[in-house]
Amino acid sequence: MAVESRARDYSLIGPEGAKAQEKGLAGAAWYQSPIPRKQLKDLMQRSDGPALRDTAIWIAALALSGSAAAWLWGTWWCVPAFFVYGVLYGSSSDSRWHECGHRTAFKTRWMNDVVYQLACFMILREPTVWRWSHARHHTDTIIVGRDPEIAVPRPAYIPGILLNLFALKSGAKAVRLLFIHAAGRLAPEEETFIPEAEHGRVYVVARIYLAIFAAVAAACAAVASILPAMLIGLPTFYGGWLAVVFGVTQHAGLAEDILDHRLNSRTVTMNPLLRFLYWNMNYHVEHHMFPAVPYHALPRLHAVVKSDCPPPYPSLWAAYAEIVPALLRQSKDPSYCVRRMPGAVAGSR
């Protein structure tokens, strides 16, 4: 059988989106593991407690490491302090915008919205754009031509992933889009998933972001130092690496165009520190199947559905032991994907 090595078009305005619609893959019904309603209701219960505790620890750790970094500025001792501050700012913000974007982290709505806005700024993801982009990601997870959040298209561009460890590709794109939005326009792809009524909000927030960055730049000029930018703005870049390490595990190398999250998402077991930094997003199959379950209940949800799911990866190492060879193989054969459930049909074309 001939191997099809042609790369697919992942654009939302190319031909693949229409093909996905023709095949019934857009806005389709997804597989869900059976859970009795009573149990699911219990898992969906909201509470402010866990997220208040975690957010207090997160903010305190940011304040402490940021103050230490500023205090030690000019010495080599500031490097470990910025390392910690950068990860908390540029990487932990990834799971915070995500959970608060679903409005499940806290029970109280305004708390979700405040942390969402803060975390979006930290990771340089414009809140309105990403709210709508993420809704589409949940509707059409890893459906080519429909999902705007396919982090690793086939064949994988490995240098791009490595550049993103310091947000050099994703950050540059985000900055370019900020200017486009601030000028009162959207990129054509964004017009496919952001309703017109929300466009004005995108433009206003982009202008606010640019004003904040201008103020940081002015502060740098005033004190003749990049210290202000090291605390606000640059941590998105130098501290974003862990978000990429986590994020690549979510879907890379798995099936495309399949309506079963067990076949296109990964659940990876992690230690409590990593799970704090990642707010349990490592339970990614479970999150996609039941997005109404808050992050703090995902370990319990995992216990309920695990017999119906592929076994979780026991560590990040184990996940990457599969991902790296899969991506290398896809660079020669983009039709290849990892299939983990015997008997399940994971055809990706």
Add this chain to the structure above:
Amino acid sequence: MSGAPAAIWVAACAADDVEREDVVRFDHDGRTYAIYHSPDDAYYATDGLCTHEEAHLAEGFVSGTIIECPKHNGRFDYRTGEAKGAPVCVNLKIYPVKIEAGRIFIDLA
């Protein structure tokens, strides 16, 4: 003269079928509805499909007087049908409800 259309009361389910602060699905005549039991022991009915992307609201989460859609967590006040913000922008249609002999009827007129 045309006034309000005559009520068309349709039996949906037993009142006991809907737990307090919960929702059940009711299908009738090719359409889907959602029936709610509020914390203060009142019953309400809305269209059963979310106005965003038509997920079944009966699979969602009821918290107080809010139904949260299971797909993208969009929220509605199920008493009024009011959409409470992105990604839901269009209000939900609501239906009058009455209880008779322990059964829930909704007016589909």
